[in-house]
Amino acid sequence: MPLDTSTTYPLTRLRLDGRRWNELRLLQAQISTNPASSGSSYLAMGNTSIMCTVHGPAEGRRGEAGGGAGNAAGAVVEVDVNIAGFASVDRKRRGGGSDKQSSRIATTLKAAFQSHLHTYLYPHSTISIHVSVLSADGSLLAAAINACTLALVDAGIPMPGLLCGCTAGMSGSASTARDPKNDELDPLLDLSLPEEQELPSLTVGTTTAIPVGEDAMDDDEDETMKVSLLNMDAKVHYTYLETMLAVGIDGCTQIREILEGVIKGSNKIVVPRSDIL
């Protein structure tokens, strides 16, 4: 795969915000931002900033499907996503209820974390996650996944590994098949809002590296990972999909390192690692 084009990449191919194709935006995060909740986090990926709080595992409210009646098999994950009216460029006034975009993010997050967390440890209980989008500049779902992971880690809810999300897009004529004569790929990592509106994008969520095979036990470095979330709203020709997926998974690995640093207490600004520099 001709992914490493760094040496021949011309300056004019920089993106709108000056990044190269495989650069993440500046990722800043904090955990334990809200002492009133079980776990909380603040995460900013570029100009997308998200606050997340986790309550529970607690007894669910009465009358709800997963609450008072109880789910004996394990805890129920509830996700509530609120996109602030001032989050995007033009102020949106909303009438109480959640709009289509936020309810889609909520459903995806709920499905992802319901199966990801060790919910079987907490029967008859509810883990409620509240996501507040303070500023929306693309990759909302990916940023929400990362913020939720940090908040759940802060809450001490057992999970098999960190669930990290990242977006990957494809610029160029992505709706037509690859031209075998002119085989150039233009994948992009971690899309911002202008890019997301123009280009097809894919959100990948991977869990922490899990070794496979017998020999994987020996070295901790060579680990593969499990894709546990994959979401694409746009149309793209299937020949590009593998490249986008590879770029997205690579972004998740970078994000994981940053999140691990945040969890380990270095609440400093972490500049994303760039392979080019």
Place this chain on the structure above:
Amino acid sequence: MTLAIPGQRLGPTTSYTSGPGTHIHESSVYASITGTVQIEKSKTTPKSTVSVARGPVPSPSTSETPATKKYNTLPSVDSTVLARVTRVQKRQVTVSILIVEPPASSKTSNTTSNLSDSELAALLSTATNPENHSNSDDLRFPAIIRREDVRAVEKDRVVLDEMFRVGDVVRGTVISMGDQSFYYLSTARNDLGVVMARSASGNMMFPVSWREMRDPVTGLAEERKVARPF
């Protein structure tokens, strides 16, 4: 004492067993929460248990005496508790349980065997300090003392305003797990009732009789349902 994060491999299952905060995947033990890794050697099996505990890295002095943390238990029926009065009403007193005393079966000659004196003193000094009331009350177990459970005799003549005041520390026994939100306590014994109280002028009072406490500075007496001192 290293910090583990979820998904970090801690060791193979051939030499470790999985303790709290860990899980087993593909014949390896992994951390499932963030915390410090603790390895405990087992006497019965050759494998040692690896577990992950939440919270900051314990200093060497506290890690030597882990047995003193036993008091942080849930209240159960018949357990004796210390609670702070948060609200006095006509029919009931709302309190919040500060601490559960160890059950009588596990008691040794020393009544507060599992609790060091310094820890108890620190807890009670924060309990009677008015500044600490509002912020920590929500986090503790709420409980109710009903009017008929305050004392054993003349139950129908009880006036709760003359028995408790907001901020008092009360020793009580749990008579019921209660409803969804409150435990039910009783103080209907000689050794149960108010153990620490401040007077209207804010001084710690000493007990005079089973229903009176006195301020050592002003000399004024106030009515309380006083617990018999040990």
